[in-house]
Amino acid sequence: MQTLAGSDDDKPSYLRFAGAGLELAGAMFVPATIGYLIDSHFMWQTPWGFLIGGILGFSAGMYNFIRLANKLNQ
Incomplete structure (x- = not known):
C-alpha cells in the first residue's frame, strides 16, 4: 500500500x-x-458490556495482528 511517506516495505x-x-x-x-x-447507560451493576466488548475487540485485534505478522514473515 502506497502512503505519502512511501511504501510499507521502506x-x-x-x-x-x-x-x-x-x-x-x-x-x-x-x-x-x-x-x-x-x-x-443502563446502570448495570455487572460489567458484561465491558467484558464482551473487550473480548470481541481483543479477538479482532489479534486476528489483524496475526495476519500482519504472517504477511511480514513471508
Missing part, C-alpha cells in the same frame, strides 16, 4: 510491529469503551 520491521501493537490496543479500547458506556 519502513523498518520494528516500526511496522509497533504500529501493529498500537492497532491491537485501539482494536481493544474502542469496543471495551462502547461496552462500558452501555453498562453505564
Whole structure:
C-alpha cells in the first residue's frame, strides 16, 4: 500500500510491529469503551458490556495482528 511517506516495505520491521501493537490496543479500547458506556447507560451493576466488548475487540485485534505478522514473515 502506497502512503505519502512511501511504501510499507521502506519502513523498518520494528516500526511496522509497533504500529501493529498500537492497532491491537485501539482494536481493544474502542469496543471495551462502547461496552462500558452501555453498562453505564443502563446502570448495570455487572460489567458484561465491558467484558464482551473487550473480548470481541481483543479477538479482532489479534486476528489483524496475526495476519500482519504472517504477511511480514513471508
